[in-house]
Amino acid sequence: MFSGFPAFFVLYLLVQCPLLYAQGSANSTQAFLNAYDQGNIEQLVSQGLLAMEAEDFPEAERIFLEAMQVAKVNYGLSSKEQRIPLRHAIEAQLSQGKFEQAENHLTYFEWLNDEIYTRDFYAYLEGTELLSELLLKASADANNPLGVRYLIAAKNLNWRAVSGIEATLGEDNIQLTPWLYNIVLAHYYQSSLVKNSSVISYVHRSEDDEEINGFTLTMGESLRISYRIGAELLNRIADIYAATEEVPAESLALVQIYQADWEMLFGNETSALELYTDSYNQLLANGFGPEQANRVFARPTVLPATTLATSLEAFADEDQGPVRFHAWTPNYPATHLPSEEVAINSNAGAEFMALVKFTLHPLLPAGLMSNDRIIPLGFNVDDLEVISATPDNDLVRQRALYEVSLLQFRPRIKDGAPVVIEDVRLEYLFPPQYNVLSVSTN
Amino acid sequence: MTACLGPAGSIHQKVTPTDAEVEAYNASVSPEERIVCREEVPVGSFIPRRVCRLQAHMDSTSDEIRTELRRVLQ
Numbered sequence: 001m002f003s004g005f006p007a008f009f010v011l012y013l014l015v016q017c018p019l020l021y022a023q024g025s026a027n028s029t030q031a032f033l034n035a036y037d038q039g040n041i042e043q044l045v046s047q048g049l050l051a052m053e054a055e056d057f058p059e060a061e062r063i064f065l066e067a068m069q070v071a072k073v074n075y076g077l078s079s080k081e082q083r084i085p086l087r088h089a090i091e092a093q094l095s096q097g098k099f100e101q102a103e104n105h106l107t108y109f110e111w112l113n114d115e116i117y118t119r120d121f122y123a124y125l126e127g128t129e130l131l132s133e134l135l136l137k138a139s140a141d142a143n144n145p146l147g148v149r150y151l152i153a154a155k156n157l158n159w160r161a162v163s164g165i166e167a168t169l170g171e172d173n174i175q176l177t178p179w180l181y182n183i184v185l186a187h188y189y190q191s192s193l194v195k196n197s198s199v200i201s202y203v204h205r206s207e208d209d210e211e212i213n214g215f216t217l218t219m220g221e222s223l224r225i226s227y228r229i230g231a232e233l234l235n236r237i238a239d240i241y242a243a244t245e246e247v248p249a250e251s252l253a254l255v256q257i258y259q260a261d262w263e264m265l266f267g268n269e270t271s272a273l274e275l276y277t278d279s280y281n282q283l284l285a286n287g288f289g290p291e292q293a294n295r296v297f298a299r300p301t302v303l304p305a306t307t308l309a310t311s312l313e314a315f316a317d318e319d320q321g322p323v324r325f326h327a328w329t330p331n332y333p334a335t336h337l338p339s340e341e342v343a344i345n346s347n348a349g350a351e352f353m354a355l356v357k358f359t360l361h362p363l364l365p366a367g368l369m370s371n372d373r374i375i376p377l378g379f380n381v382d383d384l385e386v387i388s389a390t391p392d393n394d395l396v397r398q399r400a401l402y403e404v405s406l407l408q409f410r411p412r413i414k415d416g417a418p419v420v421i422e423d424v425r426l427e428y429l430f431p432p433q434y435n436v437l438s439v440s441t442n
Numbered sequence: 443m444t445a446c447l448g449p450a451g452s453i454h455q456k457v458t459p460t461d462a463e464v465e466a467y468n469a470s471v472s473p474e475e476r477i478v479c480r481e482e483v484p485v486g487s488f489i490p491r492r493v494c495r496l497q498a499h500m501d502s503t504s505d506e507i508r509t510e511l512r513r514v515l516q
Contacts, residue, residue, distance in 0.1 A: 030469075036463075140496055155465075155469070156469035157469075159466045159469030159470070160469055160470055161463060162466065163469075225461050228460070228461045228462075229461045229462045229465060232460055232461070232462040233462055236462075312480070411465060
């Protein structure tokens with residue numbers, strides 16, 4: 001035995017091999033433990049985001065789900081650290097059209113966030129914001145069959161955040177206002193859905209997945225409810241600003257502009273103009289000069305504004321080039337993309353755009369009927385003309401004219417009176433998933 | 443129309459929740475507990491009245507009426 005090998009070499013091997021094995025084994029254990037290292041979550045999320053950029057959505061989903069497992073191992077099964085990878089995993093699933101998997105993960109996100117509520121209220125609010133964005137994103141996808149349900153779910157989530165803030169911080173707390181405004185916006189999105197179909201159905205689902213039929217509202221009834229809720233919430237926002245001392249002096253006057261916007265969106269133009277001019281006068285009464293007050297209305301704004309601006313600093317000067325309108329989704333016509341977080345990850349149709357010019361009137365042109373009844377005619381956008389289109393063809397130009405004519409603008413108030421704005425330039429970016437050929441203009 | 447005379451002679455206004463209050467409530471309860479408020483015109487009157495009902499109750503009533511109607515029409 002061991003003939004041909006020097007005896008001392010055999011002895012060396014016998015002693016050294018178990019040591020080498022033990023070292024190798026320790027390395028692999030270390031590697032195994034490293035896979036679940038806390039720092040790995042950030043690395044994995046970065047890798048996943050790179051995969052998302054490269055549009056390798058299945059790989060991105062795999063990486064984000066792995067990061068989620070790492071977060072569970074390190075921080076616990078109901079840890080808030082899971083939310084970032086979970087959010088991206090859902091985005092990757094939505095990008096692949098895996099709506100069922102996305103639905104399961106959205107339900108999990110909601111459960112997780114409810115668990116966090118009892119431990120850390122502010123972390124719960126952050127999670128609610130994330131989840132609300134994900135639900136809106138899911139609702140915006142034209143291919144998602146559950147779009148309406150996600151919109152209602154996002155709205156309900158915002159309501160629960162409102163209830164949480166009321167219970168924790170008080171019913172007049174200023175932190176309520178962005179959540180209340182989100183609900184107002186959700187009602188606008190809902191009303192744009194309703195305008196596209198004659199009825200809206202609310203179908204509820206119970207805990208055991210058994211569907212319970214909800215109720216169906218006619219278009220008029222649903223629009224009236226949305227209008228009333230929006231108006232009530234905007235009044236509440238105004239009351240909160242009126243009761244809060246540490247806010248800019250102009251806040252209340254500026255909130256009134258959003259109340260006017262709401263009236264404008266629901267066709268109550270006369271009351272809207274009264275509120276706009278009243279808001280202008282309030283700004284003057286608060287010590288601002290006409291130049292500052294005029295600046296609020298200087299740049300044409302497509303309604304509804306996506307954020308609630310309550311400081312004059314948020315209002316830009318007039319000369320900033322064309323107004324840029326990034327349409328969100330074909331599901332909600334004439335609606336500006338609220339934020340990049342809710343944009344659909346799809347390049348289909350995204351390359352379509354048009355530069356248009358028009359004259360903006362503060363009121364709709366009105367006609368007098370034989371019975372002395374005044375009826376609004378057409379739109380408050382006039383002399384609409386396409387300057388350029390990409391790709392430049394008649395179909396895109398026609399679609400651009402139609403889509404821009406659906407937009408509603410905040411009228412310009414100058415020196416306390418509504419005025420016409422001529423030669424307004426607007427860059428219209430068609431929404432992703434917009435099919436130029438199949439959209440009905442009737 | 444919704445005012446009534448209370449036991450102490452004071453007038454109590456019968457107040458139904460606003461649409462926003464209903465929506466806030468419905469967002470926090472299970473589907474079976476949700477309520478629906480709408481304007482209804484009662485038989486024998488032209489004046490609409492705002493009525494609030496439990497969603498589950500409306501569903502079961504609708505089911506009962508549907509079943510009864512089917513039985514009568516057969």
